[in-house]
Amino acid sequence: MELRAIPSISDVDAERWNALAGADNPFLRHEFLAALEHHGAVSEDNGWVPYHLLLWDDQTLAAAAPAYLKGNSWGEFVFDFAWAHAYERNGLDYYPKLVIAVPYSPVNGPRMLLNPDYPADGLRHTLADGARQMMEAMEVSSVHWLFANPADIDTLSAADHDVRLGCQYHWQNAGYSDFEDFLSGMSSKKRKNIRRERRRVAEQGLSMRVVHGDEATDALWDALHGFYTKTFHEHGNLPVITRACFAELGEKLGRQVVLFVAEEYGVPVAGAICLRSEDTLYGRYWGCAREYDDLHFETCYYQGIEYCIQTGLARFEPGAQGEHKVTRGFLPTLTRSAHYLADERFRAAVGDFLARERPAVEAFARDLEQDAPYRAEVLERLPRD
Template identity: 40%
Template sequence: MTNASDAGAKLADGGYAVRVAASIAEFSRDEWSRLSGAAKGQAGIPYNPFVSFDFLNILEESGCAVRKTGWQGHHLRLEADGTFLGALPCYAKSHSQGEYVFDHGWADAFERAGGRYYPKLQCSVPFTPATGPRLLTVAETDTGQARSALATALRSVAEGLRVSSAHVTFAPADEVEVLEAAGFLRRTDQQFHFINEGFACYDDFLATLASRKRKALKKERREALAAGISIEWLTGRDLTEAAWDDFFAFYMDTGGRKWGRPYLNRTFFSLIGERMADDVLLVMARRGGRYIAGAINFIGSDTLFGRNWGCIEDHPFLHFEVCYHQAIDFAIERKLKVVEAGAQGEHKLARGYRPVTTQSAHYIVHPGLRRAVAEYLERERQEVAEIGEYLEDHGPFRRG
């Protein structure tokens, strides 16, 4: 694999230049904050905390997304005549963990045929299955041309580094169209999101459900707190180191059982609390004078992103209350449009979350593997569409 420093190239289309940065810290905070969606206060552009300078930099600074863990920074920097125009958060990966768009089957098939699948390039937010901008362009530039240049650059860098593939995961549909035009293959999957239809309170939301479903959710919420459990929302100054200690214990317990080795370390949470406290919501469950469970959420300008959950006591329905019902309560109170509750989980459907199609784009360098993947993805897209229609038809909402 060619060194990152050797991958910079002049792109023929539009006279753009692309360079590869080994760390987010090689960008300045000021220039990164000019990228669409990466900072608050951009007119007409929703803020996504996961593509902010702080979030991506903290992942590296804490040692969570670095070469040692299989996430070597290969971030693309787009310029024209020395002017910064865009960036693409990208990593050279030596495995397929922490991505939530699974390509293990592709890797196994390619290596059985004598190929070498790793390293690959992964354009994503590490450990975060949330849709958000990937082809990041300076807000005041011609984003159409700059996005196309970034898509072309990613393909060129993949070929120049002689890696097997480049993957852009959890990208918006309009960006996937740009990537398809550059030769990437479209892939779809399913998540479940709560859509706030302008509800003034939780009862307004319940009124959209069938009677039997309303009764079931009310009962579930009562039983979740029946053991003397209370719920607290912690954000901003409430995010003390003591609160992070408690939450990290929950995270390690659940993460250790689910993944074997949790992706995020204690330093990550301290830095998030120090630099992004107003973008974080901890939903914490208390019983007997101590916290026993919690979930971390990140707050965008119009979306609440549910992420990790953990507990040290098991109680019926507590997971649903802390992760899903409380997220709906918060979104309604803050007038957020959407709750993204993370990857997978058809059990979310019964709790008022709707099936939503997520998208990614994949450039496969080897022609034979590319043909096989293209055929597979065509079948998979059809299956995802059919499942989505079925789930929408069998949701908990009232008919008519």
């Protein structure tokens, strides 16, 4: 087998890429990655240079990984700025580095996309070794596999990569019949608080509706992109996703794009842009025209929970960070990434740091679960990742 790198996702046939196991995840589909490249969100200017890894067995695509040469650490959500600063203080270059990830998307899933006709373990080991060999051949500082699934992480750990834990907050569907059934498992105080937050939204004259990507109009994309841009600017962030990119995702991914739209007298005033797979809803972008009481909670959390219940999705990952999600039904959930630094001294130092960080993250997640709104007997029965 031969491992090659391509400078654009368009250099591999979409049908071949999407036939690999794991590409049903919307963020790993050829259409999603291509849209980011077509509209400049992934570009050298933004620090993401495509370097996708393809493992070929003659004319058969045996495996692949979405990979990038990174000129910075923005848009990754696994924060290694301190490592970059340490390199700089010692006169070394941390950038570029090789990153296997989904740009701007802290979503969990496979990072090794495998042809089901081949033994999975062998493909994983070949990809892990091959990425490291490419790192060495290019003389870049390191290789990083971000938000990878357990099977990938096990392979990478066995290949001398150091594992880093993170903490997100995920909602799990316990087979609820409706939103009230979900609330019934909570303490009275938490249940009343959520009902009050939802009631305030309605009292402001706001209504909610769900729109899928294949149903969104040009006018709606105009409004949603305006909300997204405004919110990013207000928080000092760069809105790299263009309106045309959002519209292309809606067109190409169709019902895998889920929009929760808040309207005032029929006019959109806020919205959340989400994606979904066969079993998971992923929250990604949010924005609003102006501030409304509790509208963020309704649009970004409660609408998503209700959608999962109605459509039978197993879980809802609303995005990175946000401890306030716990009191609203999202439980601390560990995420994993794997890292290999070429420099032996820094590899040892980072490995030591991560060995000490992991139990602290685990303890943080356990402590935070004490704030979960569920009654004790209900919490014990909830499914976990």
